[in-house]
């Protein structure tokens with residue numbers, strides 16, 4: 001893969017002279033270095049370790065009183081927050097009103113469309129608004145919707161995805177007191193295969209459908 005740092009090495013001179021050329025060279029290096037950073041930013045490299053940057057998960061407004069986490073998969077091999085957002089903008093609710101965009105609060109990538117294990121909060125999380133993911137009023141209102149990219153009917157999630165999910169669930173437990181009793185697989189509250197038979201739900205959830213509100 002092309003590395004923009006090569007540009008920096010290529011323009012370093014063998015000998016330095018002091019004068020206006022040196023100053024303009026320094027300016028050039030600084031600006032090239034900035035554009036290198038910008039390229040990395042747009043390539044998503046800055047998100048390499050986003051799953052351990054909890055500050056990135058803080059909502060932009062005062063937190064709501066979340067009580068549950070509902071886990072989903074996309075049932076697709078690849079995908080990203082942006083792709084799901086565009087697809088969900090086409091949807092309408094039961095009253096025929098268009099959705100405001102992606103129905104989940106968080107998306108965890110699988111390396112195909114987003115980085116493997118990359119955690120991205122959506123506008124619903126940043127603005128602390130109801131989800132549109134559970135197909136159930138209470139769980140849309142009080143449940144944090146987390147969607148992992150992948151089809152876990154046919155393939156298990158990656159280790160990086162599961163590591164990130166574990167970290168995210170620990171953050172929810174610490175911040176909102178949501179224990180594993182309140183971590184739910186979508187299929188436990190609605191008739192659906194989501195998040196898929198190869199998702200190791202019992203590692204993360206101790207939810208009992210008998211506790212359903």
Ligand SMILES: [Zn+2]
Pocket residue numbers: 071072073133186192194195
């Ligand atoms: Zn689901």
